[in-house]
């Protein structure tokens with residue numbers, strides 16, 4: 131087996147243990163990616179059944195990626211089986227949030243519910259150490275607000291991954307006015323160690339990608355509603371006319387219509403004068 135590139139540099143990393151809160155659509159992919167790159171992962175969920183569901187998704191995905199690596203001649207069957215086993219073995223699943231005290235970085239990927247986040251971040255602030263990077267994978271909420279909830283604003287960044295995390299190369303790394311320079315630099319290096327490309331961004335609604343993508347997806351839905359073109363033709367137009375891998379209507383489904391609606395309606399309520407959010 132070829133050495134895994136991310137794993138090779140393990141000894142030179144400052145981060146070893148990654149906490150991932152939430153094993154849903156995004157969180158399971160973040161936990162998997164970190165474990166595949168050799169990090170120990172503490173995966174936290176509210177209930178055992180959510181942990182079981184998230185781990186089953188990770189297991190499916192890591193097997194799929196390993197069998198593709200075999201098909202491409204990058205690994206033999208034995209190495210692929212060992213990779214699946216070692217990846218799964220690096221993930222410790224628990225509902226006990228005190229387990230976050232062992233983490234060098236904590237990435238929160240829970241649903242976008244501010245009341246829940248307030249409670250969660252208060253607890254994170256109580257449990258983690260002074261050197262721990264606290265990162266939120268929020269799509270659209272203010273990082274500064276979460277920094278205030280946890281009471282450790284210098285340690286807080288946004289770390290926004292894209293779906294499917296296992297395949298998408300970009301991560302937006304978001305700083306607030308209070309983020310310490312050393313924490314931000316470590317967050318950028320951590321993303322690079324996952325073999326993803328970080329882009330820096332300040333704390334603004336939607337950062338870069340969702341600020342452009344969500345109004346675009348909503349405009350596509352408006353075109354369909356107005357009878358300009360069918361959903362299929364809107365998607366075909368953007369795939370073949372603009373080179374997008376997926377059309378906007380399919381993308382809205384892929385991200386989740388509930389998520390898309392909650393992002394745009396949240397922005398609309400908070401920034402009623404911004405035309406792009408109507």
Ligand code: 3HC
Pocket residue numbers: 191192194195198268269291292293294295296297298340343375376381385389
């Ligand atoms: N784990 C493992 N394998 C996976 C996988 C996963 N999670 N997801 C897909 N795959 C596999 C597929 O099964 C397929 O395997 P195969 O070749 O053996 O059949 C392979 O990856 C490629 O998938 P596709 O055949 O569907 O081929 P594509 O080339 O179309 O790639 C895609 C799929 C990467 C999803 C591509 O369509 C794409 O880039 N779509 C756009 C996605 C996008 O825009 N994401 C961002 C959404 S916004 C967001 O996430 C932000 C949030 O805050 C809302």
